[in-house]
Each structure stands twice: as structure tokens, then as C-alpha cells.
Amino acid sequence: VAVPTVGGDGSPVLALDIGGTKLAAGVVDSAGAVHSFHAAPSEPERGPDDGLERLFELGRRATADAGLALGAVGIGCGGPLNTERGVLLAPLHLPGWRDVPVVQLAIEAFGRPAALENDATAAAAGEHRFGAGAGTRHMVYLTLSTGVGGGVIVDGRLYRGAMGNGGELGHVTVDCNGRPCRGCGRRGCLEAYASGTSIGERAVEALAETDEQSILGALDRPTAADVAAAARDGDPLAVGLWDETVAALACGLTSIVNLFEPELVVLGGGVTRVGEQLLGPVRAEVEAHAVRPAGSPLAIVQSALGDHVGIVGAAAIVYDRVASGLMLAHG
Numbered sequence: 102v103a104v105p106t107v108g109g110d111g112s113p114v115l116a117l118d119i120g121g122t123k124l125a126a127g128v129v130d131s132a133g134a135v136h137s138f139h140a141a142p143s144e145p146e147r148g149p150d151d152g153l154e155r156l157f158e159l160g161r162r163a164t165a166d167a168g169l170a171l172g173a174v175g176i177g178c179g180g181p182l183n184t185e186r187g188v189l190l191a192p193l194h195l196p197g198w199r200d201v202p203v204v205q206l207a208i209e210a211f212g213r214p215a216a217l218e219n220d221a222t223a224a225a226a227g228e229h230r231f232g233a234g235a236g237t238r239h240m241v242y243l244t245l246s247t248g249v250g251g252g253v254i255v256d257g258r259l260y261r262g263a264m265g266n267g268g269e270l271g272h273v274t275v276d277c278n279g280r281p282c283r284g285c286g287r288r289g290c291l292e293a294y295a296s297g298t299s300i301g302e303r304a305v306e307a308l309a310e311t312d313e314q315s316i317l318g319a320l321d322r323p324t325a326a327d328v329a330a331a332a333r334d335g336d337p338l339a340v341g342l343w344d345e346t347v348a349a350l351a352c353g354l355t356s357i358v359n360l361f362e363p364e365l366v367v368l369g370g371g372v373t374r375v376g377e378q379l380l381g382p383v384r385a386e387v388e389a390h391a392v393r394p395a396g397s398p399l400a401i402v403q404s405a406l407g408d409h410v411g412i413v414g415a416a417a418i419v420y421d422r423v424a425s426g427l428m429l430a431h432g
């Protein structure tokens with residue numbers, strides 16, 4: 102099959118996002134505009150063949166809706182993965198999906214070149230190219246969601262690491278004797294405190310350890326949003342949990358800021374929807390504790406792409422690769 106090369110022509114990209122809870126597909130143009138969007142539950146336990154069949158169907162519908170000729174396919178997925186070979190190795194959020202050659206399968210399904218990137222790295226590329234970080238040269242993106250992920254722009258370019266697994270900012274240690282981390286198995290990772298999952302788990306643990314009355318005690322499985330709301334209402338247990346969340350995030354972020362001296366930190370993911378309740382105190386802590394002058398000219402802002410960050414990010418990696426002169430995989 103003859104497959105066209107993607108040049109610098111900026112043809113629209115079919116973006117595919119493989120999340121642990123949601124599959125999404127959309128057509129995104131070179132200005133970051135979303136022309137179509139379809140999403141469905143991931144149900145990863147049905148396996149990779151079934152999952153990719155449903156993902157590609159979403160992609161065919163998104164392509165038909167947009168009515169645009171595609172240049173390439175961009176795919177974002179959680180790691181570990183091998184971006185150069187285009188293979189999902191054993192993504193933590195997709196149990197049982199091992200050694201899935203997703204790029205080759207996408208090339209066969211759509212007849213276009215394709216590229217794979219870690220989803221948080223892709224989101225960083227999306228925020229840098231089209232979102233809150235547009236125009237910056239040194240930027241860190243951190244997503245607080247089911248897990249905690251991140252991506253780093255160094256001197257205007259996306260940092261990938263040797264096999265595309267660099268920038269695992271969720272596994273920066275904030276307490277080396279701390280809570281076990283579901284993601285990597287070590288202790289005291291940022292993810293073990295500041296992910297939505299961990300905030301909910303810490304609420305359950307705190308309730309089990311105290312006789313103190315709390316609004317959260319009436320809930321079956323309190324979420325990060327429940328903890329934030331109860332903290333706003335002055336519930337002492339929730340205030341304690343929220344302060345601990347802020348402290349962990351500020352601690353991890355201070356280390357990250359000291360490493361990279363970014364101009365801008367963009368925070369995305371569901372946990373950050375509370376806005377200033379999280380960003381305000383984190384900003385103050387990082388500014389107070391980062392090694393001078395790394396923390397002082399720094400802005401910490403919320404994601405501009407919101408719910409579309411997954412597909413806009415997956416498209417951004419294609420435009421980023423083309424701009425960087427990196428090849429996309431062909432059939």
C-alpha cells in the first residue's frame with residue numbers, strides 16, 4: 102500500500118486517545134481546532150483487539166463527521182510504551198494489553214502514517230502548541246487525574262527521553278518512606294498523594310483512623326471533588342486532607358521547578374477543576390521554597406484545553422514531529 106508522506110503542509114490529524122476509562126477520537130487541524138469528537142468507555146478488560154476495533158470505529162466516525170482529508174494519525178496512551186516502534190508495552194491503566202503494535206494497526210486501518218506518544222507528554226505538547234503554554238520555551242505540564250503524569254518542554258522542544266518514557270513527573274518522590282504508589286510500586290511518589298484516586302483513598306484511610314465527625318463519613322467512596330468541597334465548608338478532616346494534598350503537590354512541584362526552571366507550569370486533569378483552591382496555595386508554596394531565582398518569575402496556571410487535551414495533544418505530537426524533522430511510521 103502506497104502511503105503518503107506527511108510534509109509540512111499541516112493536513113488535519115486524526116487524533117486517538119486511549120485512556121483507562123475513556124477512548125476518544127477527533128479530527129484536529131494545524132491551528133488546534135477540533136472538527137469532530139467521539140468518545141466511549143474503554144472497558145480495557147475486553148482486551149486490545151476489541152478495544153482497538155472500537156477505537157478505530159470512533160476514528161472512522163470522527164473522520165466522516167469532519168469531512169477533511171487526513172494527513173496522519175496521532176495516538177496518545179499511558180506508558181510504558183515504545184514510541185519509536187509504536188508499541189504499547191504494558192500500559193499500567195490497560196491490564197493485559199501487552200506488546201500491542203498500535204501504530205502498525207492504525208496505519209492499516211486508516212492508510213496514513215501514524216505516531217504514538219505517552220498521553221501526558223502529548224498533553225504537554227498540546228498545551229505548548231495550542232493552549233496555556235503557547236509561546237513559552239520552558240514549560241512543565243502536570244496532570245492530576247486517575248494517576249499523575251507530566252511532560253516537559255525544554256528550550257521549545259518536547260522532552261521525550263530515550264524511548265519516549267521521560268517526564269514521569271508523577272513518580273517524583275515527596276516522602277521516601279511514604280504511601281505505596283500504585284503506579285510504580287515505590288513509596289511516597291507525588292501520585293500516591295495528589296492523584297484523584299489517592300486523595301479518595303487517603304480520605305477513606307483518615308476516616309478509618311479517627312472518631313472525629315466528618316461530612317465525608319456519610320459518603321460511600323469520597324472523591325477528590327468531595328474532599329475539596331468539604332474542605333471549602335470547613336470540615337476539619339477534609340481541611341487536613343486538602344492541606345496534605347497541597348503540601349505534597351507543592352513539594353513535588355518545587356523539585357520539578359528546581360530541575361527545569363520553567364517559565365510556566367500548566368496543571369490539568371480532573372483534580373485541578375477546583376481552580377484557585379488548589380493553585381493559590383501551591384503557587385505560594387512553590388514560590389516560597391524553590392531555589393532562587395527558579396521560583397520567582399514562574400506562573401502556575403490551569404490547562405486551557407480542558408476535556409479536549411487528550412485529542413489535541415495526540416494531534417500536537419504529529420505536528421511537533423513534522424516540525425522537528427522526525428519521521429512518522431509508515432505502512
Ligand SMILES: [Zn+2]
Binds near residue numbers: 271272282283290292
Ligand atoms: Zn510511583
